[in-house]
Amino acid sequence: MSDWLFDLGNSRFKAASWRSDGGIGEVLAWPHGADALVAGDASHGPLPRGRRAWLASVAAPALTTQVLALLRERFEQVHVAHTLAECAGVRVAYAQPARLGVDRFLALLGAHAGGGDVLVAGVGTALTIDLLDVDGRHHGGRIAASPTVMRQALHQRAVQLPAAGGHYREFADDTDDALASGCDGAAVALVERSLQQAAGLLGRIPALLLHGGGAEPLLRLLPQAALRPALVLEGLAAWARERHAADAPVRG
The missing domain is CATH 3.30.420.40 (ATPase, nucleotide binding domain)
Known part of the structure; x- marks a missing residue:
């Protein structure tokens, strides 16, 4: 079963498989609203299923919660990315x-x-x-x-x-x-x-x-x-790799 990366922005919802070599697969896209996702209204078919899902979201909390519920129905584990002071060689400027x-x-x-x-x-x-x-x-x-x-x-x-x-x-x-x-x-x-x-x-x-x-x-x-x-999804793959290596994923 494969792992998938999901990017829920303010206007778009994108996904890509996380390949075993650390890269990402073809980028897929769905309509932004959770209702459309439930209805299967997708340009690339229904949401995938797999072992682990890694989600980055800047959308409104209500939509993020809906999408998390959808992902939990389809994946054994769902992990939510968040900003860290240091990760994958990057040190954030924000105090x-x-x-x-x-x-x-x-x-x-x-x-x-x-x-x-x-x-x-x-x-x-x-x-x-x-x-x-x-x-x-x-x-x-x-x-x-x-x-x-x-x-x-x-x-x-x-x-x-x-x-x-x-x-x-x-x-x-x-x-x-x-x-x-x-x-x-x-x-x-x-x-x-x-x-x-x-x-x-x-x-x-x-x-x-x-x-x-x-x-x-x-x-x-x-x-x-x-x-x-696909830069955000590429970064999410790096984040997932770091968290997986540390064996300390953040559960959504």
């Missing part, structure tokens, strides 16, 4: 590690496995940016609204401004493109400033990794970036 979102923490673990200095940018509901040096020291980061949330917030305050659509242009000549350019451009500018400041802090330019559902549209604006869509 209170629990205040660092587990998705950011796991993304750092996944990034550190590749070696080198790295700036990790997650583009989902929020835009998160974290700096990690080659020795595994986390230097902290930033949190801002993602381009999608910027658009939604503008639409809520001014309904004549569309919540989606348009294309990035440096100087747009219509409202849809101006909105896309402003919101995507704001995210890119924050990433670029973070790269600049990171280079000054470290004395060298870190690699740039993008992950999250909103990362791909920013790639052409950040040509130096590499896309790692």
Whole structure:
């Protein structure tokens, strides 16, 4: 029976098998709501069954509880990841590690496995940016609204401004493109400033990794970036490996 890794975010629910070599299998995705999961409304079939499930969640507590119940029906053991001060060679900058979102923490673990200095940018509901040096020291980061949330917030305050659509242009000549350019451009500018400041802090330019559902549209604006869509799941595999090796898993 296989082990599976699950990533429950604010807008997506993803999973991958945890291979015996420590890597992850094909990434699967389901609709976000637990009701859809119960109904079997999935792009990749029903939720898998297996021996152990490892879950990382930043979703609301009620949804997390529902998903945990579903996983406990299908797996012999269910383990919930949480942020640690140190894990898999990474040392968290936060004085209170629990205040660092587990998705950011796991993304750092996944990034550190590749070696080198790295700036990790997650583009989902929020835009998160974290700096990690080659020795595994986390230097902290930033949190801002993602381009999608910027658009939604503008639409809520001014309904004549569309919540989606348009294309990035440096100087747009219509409202849809101006909105896309402003919101995507704001995210890119924050990433670029973070790269600049990171280079000054470290004395060298870190690699740039993008992950999250909103990362791909920013790639052409950040040509130096590499896309790692499964970075949180990769980090969850590293977390599970460390906890399994210590024989001290955290039960959900």
